[in-house]
Amino acid sequence: MIELKTPAEIQRMHVAGRFVAEVLSEVGQLADVGVNLLDLEHHVRGMIKRRGAESCYWDYAPSFGRGPFRNVICLSVNDAVLHGLPHDYTLRDGDVLSADLAVSIDGWVADSARTVVVGTATEEDLRIIRATEEALEAAIEMARPGNRLGDISAAIWAVARDYGYPVNNEFGGHGIGRTMHEEPHVSNKGRTGRGLTLRPGLTLALEPWFARTTDRIVYDADGWTIRSADGSRTAHSEHTVAITEDAPLVLTRRDTEHPVRQGDSASRLSTKDA
Structure with a gap:
């Protein structure tokens, strides 16, 4: 079942x-050579506890x-x-780190x-990060009343094709609201x-x-971590977006984030927020 949210509920999200x-802004700043992943994990735990939020991942x-x-x-x-x-694992110079976070506050999730x-x-690492960010912005632009879910998927796929990156269809976006994963599934490839x-x-x-x-993907022995099947490097960008009568409302936009769209200068993309 797909639940439409009221404007008041969207504000709570x-x-x-x-x-x-x-x-995520803080994680990006803390991620540095010599920092252990477990230190980042415990730092985020502290932030969640102090805010009175609940992790959607725990258990x-x-x-x-x-x-x-x-x-x-x-x-x-x-x-x-x-x-x-x-x-x-201690981060090394040149590592690419993807951080994904979902929390609930007062019963509403982002x-x-x-x-x-x-x-x-490296140029190639910046390029693939840029591709996911461009694809995300293209998808957000399609999140308007009257469009179809396939318009969002096709927008992502088009950016991937432009960059020459293949697209896996096993995991993608999803509905969100009272829980982390709601209907519908949002494929990263579509028409x-x-x-x-x-x-x-x-x-x-x-x-x-x-x-x-x-x-293609493979799983680590931990049963969770998903990797590219051939060991090639990866990137991941995600936002929670509300469809409104007007423009799409991005609920997770970082204050220092500069949205990257097709045709923008590559210099807009830095390794971390300014």
Whole structure:
């Protein structure tokens, strides 16, 4: 069942979204050479506790994972892209880190992800991060009343094609609201004019993620961490978005974030927020 939210309910989701944005901004700043993933995990735990929020990941046990998940943030490094289980790993110069966070505040959820480069960045790493950010902005632009769900999926796919990145269809975006995962599923690959008609009040977590040279994935022995099957590097960008009568409302936009759209200068993308 798809639940449309009232403007008041969207504002309550926006409260959670602003907090998620704050946490991910801080994680991006803290992610540095010599920092352990477990230190980032415990820092985020402290932020969540102080805010009085609840982690949507703790004790999460879906069919695709080896649950329950006993962490509050997903941290995925290099060829890992989704559901990265924080573990005893110290970040190195040139690592690519994807951080994904979902929390609930007063019963309403927001979900977002970002990818940063630790230390020295290569052109190719910046390129794939930029591709996911462009794809996310293209998807957000399609999140308007009267459009179809397939318009969002097609927008993501078009950016991936322009960059030459394959697209995996096993995991994608989703509805969100009172819980982290609601209907509908939002594929990162699709055709325009297909699927559900978008209506005001629909809230979606849109999350393009790409690997450089494959659309196949493998799981780590931990049962959670998903990697590119060929070991190529990855990137992941996500925002929670509300469809309104007017423009799409991004509920998890970071204060220092500069949305990257097709045709923008590559210099707009930095390894971390300014």
